[in-house]
Amino acid sequence: MKNPATFAEKLQTCPKWALYLLLITVTSLPLWVPLNVPNKPKQDAMDFYEAIWKIPEGKTVLIASDWTKSTRGESEGSFSALVRILMRRNLKFAVYSTGDPQAPEVARNVVAKVNRERRAAGEREYKRFEDWLSLPFFANSEGTTGGIGNNIRAILGNAKDAAEGQAPASVLNSPVLKDVQKVQDLGLLVNVTASKTADIIVERLYGKVPLAFMVTGVMVPETSNYYASGQIKGLVGGLKGVYDLEQLMQYGINWQGPDGKTMVKSDRNGEVPGFAVDKKFLIGNGTMYYPALHGAVTLLILAVVVGNIGMFLGRKGGK
Amino acid sequence: MDRYTLIKTGFGVLATIGLYSVLYKENKFYRFWEHVFLGLASGFTLLVLWTDTLNPNWYKPMMGAAAEGADPAKPAYWAYIFLLPLGLMGYFVFSNRHNWISRIPIGIMLGLFSAEQISVWFNRYGSQIGDSLRPIVPTTWDSLTKPATQGLTPERIAEVNSQVYLSQAITNIVYIVTLLSVVSYFLFSFEIKSKFMVRFTTVGRWLLMIGFGAIFGSTVMMRFSLLIDRMYFIWIEFLKQGVLGQ
Amino acid sequence: MIPFAQIRTDFWTDLPGSSSANLKIIVGLLVGIGVIFALLRMSTQFRRPLIVGSTFIAGLYYILLWLWPKPIDRDPGEVATNPVEGLGFWLEDANPAVSQVRNIIAAFLIGLGVYSLLRIHVGKIAKQQKDWGFSLVLLVSMFGMAGVGFADWASRQGPEGAKLDNQANWGAINYVQDFLFDGLLQQMDAAMFSLIAFYILSAAYRAFRARSVEATILLGTAMILMLSLLGGISYLSDQAIEKMGGTDPNAFINNFRLTELAGWIQNSVQVASIRGLQFGIGIGLLALALRLWLSLEKMGNA
Numbered sequence: 001m002k003n004p005a006t007f008a009e010k011l012q013t014c015p016k017w018a019l020y021l022l023l024i025t026v027t028s029l030p031l032w033v034p035l036n037v038p039n040k041p042k043q044d045a046m047d048f049y050e051a052i053w054k055i056p057e058g059k060t061v062l063i064a065s066d067w068t069k070s071t072r073g074e075s076e077g078s079f080s081a082l083v084r085i086l087m088r089r090n091l092k093f094a095v096y097s098t099g100d101p102q103a104p105e106v107a108r109n110v111v112a113k114v115n116r117e118r119r120a121a122g123e124r125e126y127k128r129f130e131d132w133l134s135l136p137f138f139a140n141s142e143g144t145t146g147g148i149g150n151n152i153r154a155i156l157g158n159a160k161d162a163a164e165g166q167a168p169a170s171v172l173n174s175p176v177l178k179d180v181q182k183v184q185d186l187g188l189l190v191n192v193t194a195s196k197t198a199d200i201i202v203e204r205l206y207g208k209v210p211l212a213f214m215v216t217g218v219m220v221p222e223t224s225n226y227y228a229s230g231q232i233k234g235l236v237g238g239l240k241g242v243y244d245l246e247q248l249m250q251y252g253i254n255w256q257g258p259d260g261k262t263m264v265k266s267d268r269n270g271e272v273p274g275f276a277v278d279k280k281f282l283i284g285n286g287t288m289y290y291p292a293l294h295g296a297v298t299l300l301i302l303a304v305v306v307g308n309i310g311m312f313l314g315r316k317g318g319k
Numbered sequence: 320m321d322r323y324t325l326i327k328t329g330f331g332v333l334a335t336i337g338l339y340s341v342l343y344k345e346n347k348f349y350r351f352w353e354h355v356f357l358g359l360a361s362g363f364t365l366l367v368l369w370t371d372t373l374n375p376n377w378y379k380p381m382m383g384a385a386a387e388g389a390d391p392a393k394p395a396y397w398a399y400i401f402l403l404p405l406g407l408m409g410y411f412v413f414s415n416r417h418n419w420i421s422r423i424p425i426g427i428m429l430g431l432f433s434a435e436q437i438s439v440w441f442n443r444y445g446s447q448i449g450d451s452l453r454p455i456v457p458t459t460w461d462s463l464t465k466p467a468t469q470g471l472t473p474e475r476i477a478e479v480n481s482q483v484y485l486s487q488a489i490t491n492i493v494y495i496v497t498l499l500s501v502v503s504y505f506l507f508s509f510e511i512k513s514k515f516m517v518r519f520t521t522v523g524r525w526l527l528m529i530g531f532g533a534i535f536g537s538t539v540m541m542r543f544s545l546l547i548d549r550m551y552f553i554w555i556e557f558l559k560q561g562v563l564g565q
Numbered sequence: 566m567i568p569f570a571q572i573r574t575d576f577w578t579d580l581p582g583s584s585s586a587n588l589k590i591i592v593g594l595l596v597g598i599g600v601i602f603a604l605l606r607m608s609t610q611f612r613r614p615l616i617v618g619s620t621f622i623a624g625l626y627y628i629l630l631w632l633w634p635k636p637i638d639r640d641p642g643e644v645a646t647n648p649v650e651g652l653g654f655w656l657e658d659a660n661p662a663v664s665q666v667r668n669i670i671a672a673f674l675i676g677l678g679v680y681s682l683l684r685i686h687v688g689k690i691a692k693q694q695k696d697w698g699f700s701l702v703l704l705v706s707m708f709g710m711a712g713v714g715f716a717d718w719a720s721r722q723g724p725e726g727a728k729l730d731n732q733a734n735w736g737a738i739n740y741v742q743d744f745l746f747d748g749l750l751q752q753m754d755a756a757m758f759s760l761i762a763f764y765i766l767s768a769a770y771r772a773f774r775a776r777s778v779e780a781t782i783l784l785g786t787a788m789i790l791m792l793s794l795l796g797g798i799s800y801l802s803d804q805a806i807e808k809m810g811g812t813d814p815n816a817f818i819n820n821f822r823l824t825e826l827a828g829w830i831q832n833s834v835q836v837a838s839i840r841g842l843q844f845g846i847g848i849g850l851l852a853l854a855l856r857l858w859l860s861l862e863k864m865g866n867a
Contacts, residue, residue, distance in 0.1 A: 327747070338753060354702045356753040357703055358706025358709075359745060362708060382586075400590045410680065419612050426620035431667055434624030440847065443847070447843070497833070499841075501838050523841070526834060529834045532789075543762050
C-alpha cells in the first residue's frame with residue numbers, strides 16, 4: 001500500500017522494524033523482572049510426571065535425546081527437568097541419539113549443569129558410567145531404533161563410555177545396563193525431540209517398552225495423537241509443557257505440600273509427590289521464559305486483530 | 320563469570336547479532352557469520368560421523384581389539400571392508416556418465432526403509448484406528464454431562480467412568496464426523512460426483528482448518544520460545560551475569 | 566592375561582592385528598574396488614535388474630522378519646529343529662547386523678552432503694568467483710572444527726580422558742573445541758531457528774485475514790489455542806467463570822472455562838482432524854513404500 005491515507009490502511013501498514021522492535025521488547029523485559037504466573041498443568045503433562053514417578057526402583061530409563069541448542073528454549077528445559085526428576089528418584093539412565101550429531105554433547109553439558117546444581121545443594125552427584133551413560137550418536141534412526149527393539153545389547157555393544165579417571169569401557173559392563181538384557185527390561189523410554197524420531201520410536205517400540213515424549217511446540221498437535229490413543233504414557237509439549245512439569249515438580253499431584261495445601265488436583269491421577277522444599281532446582285527454563293511468552297503471544301494476537309480490523313474498516317469504507 | 324566464559328559468550332552474542340542483521344537487509348556481516356555457521360556445522364557432522372558411527376561400528380569391529388580391563392578381546396570381522404566400496408558407490412551421483420552406480424547403495428537403503436515401513440505401519444496406526452471407534456449412543460440419562468468426580472468414592476468414580484453421557488456421545492459424534500470428513504477430503508484420487516460427498520468433503524476441509532489452527536498456535540509458541548531463549552542469552556547470560564557480574 | 570586367548574576364528578573372523586586379518590581386509594578392499602570397475606563397464610541392460618534386485622533383496626529381510634514365524638522363548642544356544650525355525654532364528658540373529666549395516670551406509674551417504682559443499686566452495690575459490698572469500702571462510706571453519714574436534718576427541722580416549730570432564734584439567738585444544746562448538750556453533754544454530762519468530766509475526770500481521778470461511782475457522786482456532794497456552798490468561802478466565810458457578814463443581818457454566826473449551830476442541834476436533842490427515846498420509850506412505858520396495862517408482866533412467 002503506497003502512502004496510506006485512510007485509518008484502515010494505516011492499521012495495516014505498520015513498518016516491519018517497529019514490529020520487530022516491539023517483539024524484542026516484550027520478549028526481553030519480563031526476563032529482567034521475575035514474575036510468578038498462575039497456571040493449571042495440562043493432563044498430558046500430569047500423566048508424564050506420574051509415569052516417571054511410577055517407574056519401579058532399580059529400573060533403567062533410556063533417553064533418546066534428539067535435540068540441540070537450536071531448540072534450547074523448550075528442549076533444554078524439558079531435558080533438565082527430566083534429569084532432575086530421575087536423579088531425585090535415584091534412577092539410572094542412559095542417553096543416546098539418532099536425530100542429530102550435536103545432540104550427545106549438548107545432553108552431556110546439561111547433565112553436567114544439573115550435577116553442579118546438586119553439588120551446590122549438597123546432594124549426591126551422578127557419576128558417569130556408574131549412574132548414567134552417554135551413548136553415541138547413531139546415524140540411521142530407523143535401523144537403530146528397530147535394532148533396540150530386537151536386541152538392545154547388540155546395538156549398544158560397540159559403544160563405550162568412561163568413568164572419571166578410567167579408560168573408556170563397554171557400556172554393557174556398566175551398572176546402568178547390566179540388568180537390561182532386552183528392551184522390555186527398561187522402566188521407560190523417553191524421547192526428548194524436535195524431529196521425526198517420535199514417529200520412528202512409536203512405530204518400532206510401541207508395545208515393547210513404555211514410552212513418554214517431550215516434544216517442541218510445533219510437534220504437539222501430531223504427537224497428541226499418540227497420547228490420545230494411549231501409545232505413549234505422557235506428553236510434555238512446548239514451553240507450556242516445560243512450565244507445567246516444573247510446577248508439578250514443586251507441587252506434585254493431589255499432594256499436600258509442607259504448607260498443607262494441595263495446589264494441583266486431578267481426578268485421573270493418583271497422589272504423586274513434589275519437591276517443594278528444593279525451590280532452587282525449579283527455576284528452570286519454563287519458569288524463566290513463560291512470562292515473556294505471554295507478552296509475545298499477546299503482541300501477535302493484537303497484531304492479527306489490528307490487521308483484521310483494518311481490513312474490515314477498509315471494506316466498509318470502500319462500499 | 321570467568322574471563323574465558325565471558326569471551327566465549329561475547330562471541331556468541333556477536334554471532335547472534337550478525338545473523339539477526341539479516342532482518343534489516345542482506346549484508347556482508349550476515350553472510351560472513353552464515354558461512355562460519357555452515358562451515359562449523361558441516362565440520363562437526365564430519366567429525367561425529369567418524370567418532371560416533373564409523374569408528375565404533377565399522378572400523379573397530381573390522382580391526383578387532385585385544386582384551387582391555389573388563390572388556391573381552393574381540394575378533395576382527397574383516398568382511399566389514401566390503402561396506403567401504405558400497406558406501407563410496409554413493410559418490411558416483413556426481414558423475415554424469417556413471418551416476419547409476421549411486422543407485423545401488425541408495426536402493427539398498429530405500430529397500431530396507433520401505434519394507435520396514437510396511438511392517439511397522441500397523442504398530443503406528445492400529446491403536447489410533449482402535450481409539451477412533453468411539454461410542455455414539457449414551458448409556459445413561461442420569462446427567463446430560465459427565466459429573467465431576469472430586470470427593471466421590473472409588474466405586475462411584477468407577478461407575479461414572481464406565482457410563483457414556485449425552486455430552487460425551489455428542490463429542491464422539493463430532494469426533495467421528497470430523498475424522499471421516501477429513502479422510503474423505505483426501506480421497507482426491509477419485510472423482511466425487513455425489514452431492515452429499517461433495518458437501519461432506521467441504522465440511523472436512525473446514526474441520527481440517529481447526530487442526531491447522533492448532534498447528535499454527537503451537538508453532539507460534541515454539542518459535543517465540545526460541546526467540547525468548549536468545550534474548551535470555553544476550554540480556555541475562557551475557558549482559559547481566561557476564562558484563563555486569565550480577 | 567593372554568589378550569586374544571578367548572577368540573575363536575573362522576573364515577569370517579580373525580585375530581585382531583594379525584597378518585591374515587590385514588591380508589583379508591586388503592583383499593576385500595581390492596575385490597570391492599574390482600567390483601566398482603566391473604560396474605563401470607557393465608552393459609546398460611544389466612543395470613536396472615541389478616538395482617531392482619538389490620533393492621528387493623534388501624527389503625525382503627524386513628518383510629520376512631515381519632511375516633515369518635518368530636521364535637518364542639528361545640534359549641541361548643538353542644539349535645533349530647527344522648528349516649522354518651532355522652530361518653526364524655537367522656532373521657532374529659541378523660537384526661543387529663542389519664541395523665549396523667544401515668548405520669554404516671547411512672554414515673557414508675551423509676558424507677555426500679559435506680562432499681557436495683566442498684565441491685562447490687573449492688570450485689568457487691579455485692575460479693575466484695564472486696564472494697569467494699566467504700567460501701574460504703566456510704572451508705576454514707569446516708576444517709578447523711573437524712581438526713580441533715578430532716584432537717579434542719583423541720585427548721578424551723584413554724584413562725586420562727575422563728579427567729577432561731572437569732574444565733580445570735583442560736588444555737588449549739579443549740578450550741578451542743568448546744569455543745567453536747558451544748560458543749559459536751550452538752549459539753548460531755539457536756539464532757537461525759529463532760529468526761523465524763520475526764517472520765511469523767510480520768506474516769501474521771500482514772496476511773492472516775478472515776477473508777474466507779476456512780481462514781476464519783483457522784484464525785479462530787489459532788486464537789483460542791494460543792490463549793489457552795497462556796496460563797495466566799486461562800487461569801484468570803477460569804477463575805471468573807468458576808465464581809459465576811458458585812461452589813458447585815458440576816455447575817453447567819464450568820464447561821465454558823477457557824481450559825475446558827480448548828480441551829474440548831483439542832480432544833474432539835483437533836485430534837480427529839490431524840488423525841484424519843495422518844491416516845491419509847499413512848495410506849499414501851504404505852502405497853509408496855510398496856512401490857519403492859518393488860521398484861515400481863520411476864526415478865530416472867539407469
